[in-house]
Amino acid sequence: MEFRSTRGAPEAIGFSAALRRGLAPDGGLYVPTRWPSFELADFDGAESLPEVAERLLAPFAAGDPLESQLGAIVREAFDFPAPLVSVLDERLFVLELFHGPTAAFKDFGARFLAACFARLRREGEPSLNILVATSGDTGGAVAAAFHRRPGMAVTVLFPDGLVSPTQERQLTCWGDNVRSFAVRGTFDDCQRMVKEAFVDPALLARCALSSANSINLGRLLPQAVYYAATSLQFRRRTGRTLSFIIPSGNLGNAVACIWARSMGLPIGEVILAHNANRTVPDFLRSGTLQARASVATLASAMDVGNPSNLERLRAMFPELAALRGAVRATSIDDAAIRERITVDHARFGMIWCPHTAVGAETWANLAASERDAHPWCVVATASPAKFPEIVEPLIGGKVPVPPALAELLGRPTRRESLDASLTELREALLQQ
Ligand SMILES: *Cc1c(COP(=O)(O)O)cnc(C)c1O
Numbered sequence: 161m162e163f164r165s166t167r168g169a170p171e172a173i174g175f176s177a178a179l180r181r182g183l184a185p186d187g188g189l190y191v192p193t194r195w196p197s198f199e200l201a202d203f204d205g206a207e208s209l210p211e212v213a214e215r216l217l218a219p220f221a222a223g224d225p226l227e228s229q230l231g232a233i234v235r236e237a238f239d240f241p242a243p244l245v246s247v248l249d250e251r252l253f254v255l256e257l258f259h260g261p262t263a264a265f266k267d268f269g270a271r272f273l274a275a276c277f278a279r280l281r282r283e284g285e286p287s288l289n290i291l292v293a294t295s296g297d298t299g300g301a302v303a304a305a306f307h308r309r310p311g312m313a314v315t316v317l318f319p320d321g322l323v324s325p326t327q328e329r330q331l332t333c334w335g336d337n338v339r340s341f342a343v344r345g346t347f348d349d350c351q352r353m354v355k356e357a358f359v360d361p362a363l364l365a366r367c368a369l370s371s372a373n374s375i376n377l378g379r380l381l382p383q384a385v386y387y388a389a390t391s392l393q394f395r396r397r398t399g400r401t402l403s404f405i406i407p408s409g410n411l412g413n414a415v416a417c418i419w420a421r422s423m424g425l426p427i428g429e430v431i432l433a434h435n436a437n438r439t440v441p442d443f444l445r446s447g448t449l450q451a452r453a454s455v456a457t458l459a460s461a462m463d464v465g466n467p468s469n470l471e472r473l474r475a476m477f478p479e480l481a482a483l484r485g486a487v488r489a490t491s492i493d494d495a496a497i498r499e500r501i502t503v504d505h506a507r508f509g510m511i512w513c514p515h516t517a518v519g520a521e522t523w524a525n526l527a528a529s530e531r532d533a534h535p536w537c538v539v540a541t542a543s544p545a546k547f548p549e550i551v552e553p554l555i556g557g558k559v560p561v562p563p564a565l566a567e568l569l570g571r572p573t574r575r576e577s578l579d580a581s582l583t584e585l586r587e588a589l590l591q592q
Contacts, residue, residue, distance in 0.1 A: 161220045163190040163377060166475040175224040176280050179273065179378035182371045189472050190377045192220065198424040203392050209238035212389040213382065216423070220381060229279050234385075237272040242386040244537065247508050250398065252523060253537040254510065255390055262330055263543035263565045264461070265413060266301035268386065269379030274305035274312075276378055277370070281311050286368045289589065290314045291357055293350035293373070296323050297461050297542065300330035302372045303338045313337040315589065317350040320577065324460075326546050332573035341588065345580030356582040357589070367589055374412045375468050383416030388425045390537070395426040398535070403428035405522050406539045407515040408440070408489075409462035411469035413541065418473065418486060428534055431488045433522040435459040435515075438491035440467060447480050458494045458514040458550055461542070490522045497521065498554055505555040513547050516540040 162172035167188030173181070178190040196219035206212045213234035221227045240259045247254050260267025281288065288311060292302045299316040306314045318331050320342035332340045343350050354371070357363050372379065387404065394402045404427065406414040414432050421427035432440055435457040443449045451466035477483035492500075497514050500521040504510050512520055519538035523531065544551045545561045552559055561569070578584045 161196075161222050161224075162193045164193050165189065166191055166471045175221050175377075176226050176276065179276055179376065180280065180370065182373065182376045189375050189468070189475075191472055191475055195419075196220075196423055200392065200395065200424075200426065203388075207389075207393070209242060209385055209389050210234045212392065213238055213385040216385055216388050216420075217381065226276060226279060233272065233275040233279065234382075236275045237268070237382060238385065239271075240267070242268075242390065244390050244394065247510055247538075250535055251531065253402070253535065254516070254520075254540050255386065255404075255537050256540045257386060258513075258540060258543040259562070260301075261304040261564055262297065262300040262568070263546050263562060264297040264301060265383070265539075265541045266297050266374075266379075267304065268382055269374070269376075269412070270298075270301035270305035270372065272382035273372055273376060273378040274302075274309065277306075277312065278309055285311070288312045288368050288370050290370050290372050291317075291354050292371065293317045293347065293354045294323075294331065295319070295347040295460060295463065296327045297546075298372075298374065299340070300327065303331065303334045303340070306372075307334050307338055308336050314339070316340045317343050317353060317578070317585070319347045319350055320344050322346065324547060324549060326548060326569065328575075329569050329571075329573055330546075332575040333568055333571040335574055339588075340575050341578045341585075342575050343578050343580050349580035353580065353582055353585050357585055360582060360586060363586055363589060374410050380412050380416055380469070380472075381419075383413055384420040384423075387417045387420040387427060388423075391420070391426045394535070400535055401426045401428040402535055402537050403430070404537050404539060405431045405433050405519045407459065407462060407519045407541050408432040408434055409437070409464040409467065411440070411467045411473060413539065414487070415469045415472050418476070422476070429488070430486070431490060431522055433519045434489060434491045435462045435497070435518055436491060436493050437463055437465055439465055440470065441489040441491045443470075444484055444487070444489050458497050459518050460514075462515055462518070490525065492518045492521045500524065501551060501554040511544040511551060511555060511559055513540070513542040513544040514550055515542055516544075 163178040164172045165184035165188030167186045169186040257265035408414045454463040454465035497517045500517040544559045
């Protein structure tokens with residue numbers, strides 16, 4: 161299988177080359193040149209995430225140096241569950257994607273990418289430095305996935321004082337081959353510094369830099385696996401088709417779901433549930449794409465004003481009418497997020513993180529006829545235990561902390577500081 165840029169450059173490259181590059185040279189994102197098509201019977205006997213992953217991803221790795229190792233990669237990456245939990249009978253479910261090491265769905269993509277990079281490394285190559293800017297969850301997931309891997313180091317940049325205390329602990333509790341820098345600036349500054357580092361001649365000459373950001377195909381593709389496995393299990397058990405409501409920011413999680421559906425998996429409707437950053441819902445309504453500066457919300461991992469993976473969605477559905485037929489989108493404000501956390505805790509006994517609450521609120525706002533038309537699944541993108549500062553006052557009690565997260569939060573932390581300038585970042589990278 162080969163992959164090509166969304167911006168139309170004719171060059172097509174293989175799976176592992178696309179993983180290493182991240183962004184295409186013309187600034188576009190890599191997408192498959194053709195789509196494999198599956199029958200349900202193709203997954204007969206495949207129940208677990210690794211079993212489904214191996215069959216679903218095989219066509220993408222075909223002909224690539226990683227092909228023969230795909231089984232080992234998916235067994236290593238998908239070593240924690242993604243349970244589908246009933247919220248309301250057979251009508252509303254939640255897909256819990258937060259049982260990995262850092263308690264958010266980003267663990268799936270980060271662990272898959274790390275397992276691939278580890279196998280692509282050749283003896284004697286200089287150590288690979290994964291540079292990542294984070295507004296919260298990505299940095300922790302990437303640090304966890306690459307921690308203590310030989311020949312690889314991680315440099316995390318996060319905006320000082322602008323991540324939650326719990327998130328900061330997750331970004332700074334690693335040590336060994338992971339360095340975490342609190343940047344005196346915003347998330348946008350962190351992202352700019354990473355971009356500048358990748359084209360800085362002094363750094364290029366001395367460091368093997370690589371990225372693990374969410375536009376990397378190696379993070380997006382594995383996310384199709386939990387949609388495939390969940391929808392297959394649901395179809396086998398009930399004979400019905402599950403529809404998904406996906407809390408969205410950069411749209412990586414949602415595009416993976418739509419990719420799974422287009423490959424033939426039994427997935428019904430897909431709704432992109434956004435917070436007050438309403439670029440995507442506005443675009444679907446008006447037909448005019450207007451990127452904006454992001455606004456800060458309670459669901460901060462979704463504070464994106466210019467979602468990068470929209471480009472992949474538009475490449476798939478170039479006509480607006482087709483795009484509107486493929487997805488819907490909603491926008492939920494902070495007041496509704498708060499209210500939903502309180503109400504659903506009282507009504508269902510469920511505790512949502514602020515991102516998941518955007519999905520739950522979207523379901524609650526559907527017309528009754530739509531809620532009755534078919535079963536729905538809200539995707540839980542993070543554990544509420546990552547956001548106790550927000551959630552605990554709303555439910556009037558403590559959020560239970562999963563053991564793996566408790567272990568992380570109990571570790572000693574270590575952080576360094578940086579001004580928001582390439583000069584400082586360059587110095588820090590060159591002296592290690
Ligand atoms: C990253 C993230 C999102 C948004 O996912 P996208 O793939 O960027 O749409 C939603 N919720 C949580 C908890 C996240 O960490």
